[in-house]
Amino acid sequence: MHPIRKQRLILVSLMVVLSSVAIGLVAFALRDNINLFYPPADVMAGKAPTDRTIRLGGMVVKGSIERSETELDTTFWVTDYEASVAVRYSGILPDLFAEGEGVVAEGMLDASGTLVATQVLAKHDENYMPPEVAAALEGKTAPAEGTALP
Amino acid sequence: MWSIIHKMGSPPWFFRFSGTLVRWLLPVTISLLLVGAFWGLLVAPPDFRQGNSYRIIYIHVPAAVVALAGYYVMALAGAVSLIWRIKMADITMRAAAPVGAVLTAIALVTGAIWGKPTWGAWWVWDARITSMLILFFLYLGVVALFQAYENKTAAARACAVLSLVGTVNIPIIYKSVDWWYSLHQPASIKFTGESAIDSSMLYPLLLMILAFYCLFALTVLLNMRADLVWAHRESSWLKQLAGGA
Numbered sequence: 001m002h003p004i005r006k007q008r009l010i011l012v013s014l015m016v017v018l019s020s021v022a023i024g025l026v027a028f029a030l031r032d033n034i035n036l037f038y039p040p041a042d043v044m045a046g047k048a049p050t051d052r053t054i055r056l057g058g059m060v061v062k063g064s065i066e067r068s069e070t071e072l073d074t075t076f077w078v079t080d081y082e083a084s085v086a087v088r089y090s091g092i093l094p095d096l097f098a099e100g101e102g103v104v105a106e107g108m109l110d111a112s113g114t115l116v117a118t119q120v121l122a123k124h125d126e127n128y129m130p131p132e133v134a135a136a137l138e139g140k141t142a143p144a145e146g147t148a149l150p
Numbered sequence: 151m152w153s154i155i156h157k158m159g160s161p162p163w164f165f166r167f168s169g170t171l172v173r174w175l176l177p178v179t180i181s182l183l184l185v186g187a188f189w190g191l192l193v194a195p196p197d198f199r200q201g202n203s204y205r206i207i208y209i210h211v212p213a214a215v216v217a218l219a220g221y222y223v224m225a226l227a228g229a230v231s232l233i234w235r236i237k238m239a240d241i242t243m244r245a246a247a248p249v250g251a252v253l254t255a256i257a258l259v260t261g262a263i264w265g266k267p268t269w270g271a272w273w274v275w276d277a278r279i280t281s282m283l284i285l286f287f288l289y290l291g292v293v294a295l296f297q298a299y300e301n302k303t304a305a306a307r308a309c310a311v312l313s314l315v316g317t318v319n320i321p322i323i324y325k326s327v328d329w330w331y332s333l334h335q336p337a338s339i340k341f342t343g344e345s346a347i348d349s350s351m352l353y354p355l356l357l358m359i360l361a362f363y364c365l366f367a368l369t370v371l372l373n374m375r376a377d378l379v380w381a382h383r384e385s386s387w388l389k390q391l392a393g394g395a
Contacts, residue, residue: 008233012314020318027322035331036276057331094270096199104274104333121269124199126338128207129348134198 037104043115044083050109056085057104057123065099078103078115089117096122159236161378162387168371175368182361189354197351206264208355211339212362214257217285218320220250220366224292225317228310240306241381243313244296245373249366251289258282269333277326278334281319288316 001009027034037057038048048054056078064077072091076099077084087105097103102123107116129137157163190208197204224246231239261279262272273279292309299305327336338347345352382388 005233012229012232015311016314016317019315023318023322031330034277036274036333037331039331057333094268096268097270119271121271121274121333123333124268124335126335126346128197128200128204128338128346128351130195130350131198132195133348 039080039082040078040085041080041082043085043109044113048109053106053108053118054115055104055106056087056115057102058085060097060099060101060103062099076103078105086114087117087120088114089120091120093120094122096124159238161238161382161385162391164238165375165378165388165391168375172368172371172375175364175371179361179364179368182357182364186354186358186361190351190358194351194354195348200268203264203267206260207351208358210257210260210264211355212358213253213260214282215359216362216366217250217253217257217282218323219363220246220253220370221285221288221313221317221320223370224250224289225313228313231306232310232314240302241374241377242370243292243306243309245370245377247289247292247296247309247313249369249373251286251293253362253366254282254286254289258286274333276332276334277330278323278332281323281326284319285316285323288312288319291316 037055040056040058042048043054043056048056058078058080061077061079061084064075066075068074073088074090074093075086075088077086079085087107089105089107097120102125104121104123105115105117106119106121110116157167187208191205194205196202224243227239227242227246230236231243258279261282265274266272292313295309295312296302296305299308326332327334339345339352339355347355379388
């Protein structure tokens with residue numbers, strides 16, 4: 001290779017590597033801000049701020065959803081299988097919201113450690129399958145509750 | 151090997167070669183898109199959780215995948231342009247940018263349309279979605295930067311630097327769902343091990359991804375040819391070709 005081109009090649013490679021390192025370091029430094037939500041374990045450990053709005057993410061504990069008879073109020077527990085946080089929400093829930101499914105709730109923690117949510121989003125997983133396959137899987141190997149991380 | 155690369159750099163040779171390629175690629179792309187869309191939208195089964203709304207995956211994922219791959223095409227052309235100063239690389243880079251921008255926009259818009267019924271929100275400032283938005287701005291930046299310069303050689307050099315610096319974003323987009331807590335789900339198609347999407351839904355998806363790759367190649371080639379015609383409008387080889395046709 002011509003020495004000038006070789007020099008340019010080194011320059012271009014350096015540019016790509018150095019800019020990647022720079023942006024990688026920035027992303028690493030800001031990792032707490034890039035995370036969309038706090039898992040319940042972090043909230044219980046006091047890592048989440050209590051004086052401003054936060055997002056909490058995890059799985060809806062099976063059997064924990066309690067709906068009000070007359071209002072849109074719903075309470076449920078969110079878990080990451082290490083700790084659980086109660087959520088209170090008044091409003092319409094997304095279609096995919098269900099027990100044992102992922103959820104991201106936005107709101108503020110009250111004095112009792114309950115998240116008073118202003119928005120609840122359903123977080124679905126990467127699994128896609130036809131209903132028949134899902135039914136067959138459900139019949140055979142329903143996963144034991146609370147054994148695996150999402 | 152080197153002779154092909156030298157030939158690729160020659161506008162008359164490339165014009166003729168791409169003409170043949172386009173004639174083949176056009177029917178292939180259209181058939182792949184039709185078969186893939188028919189298979190995905192009508193034949194594939196509905197999802198056990200999302201019902202029929204998941205079918206937007208057959209547009210969303212191919213557009214996003216090719217938007218990411220297209221960026222590497224643009225950045226690689228930028229590197230070639232910087233190192234070897236080949237005009238054809240400048241043209242490739244300029245031609246890929248608007249196509250990539252459109253694909254990224256399609257991925258973002260279909261993602262928002264999909265997000266509303268499934269997540270409950272049009273838009274969330276989640277790592278995947280935000281980094282994808284940055285990709286959109288990078289593509290637009292290259293388009294705008296090229297327009298901003300009167301001197302096209304200087305424009306190509308600036309665009310090459312911008313697209314090369316931007317390559318760091320591609321692995322970030324790809325791994326964002328694994329590195330950080332995000333609302334967007336992790337990848338369903340896995341290169342190693344079993345995919346998290348049933349094969350009856352996976353095959354049409356792979357076909358659509360292939361179709362979108364062809365569509366990208368086709369649009370970029372047509373874009374390059376249009377550029378070549380304009381740049382060489384006074385050249386004898388083009389006049390000869392136009393007269394002979």
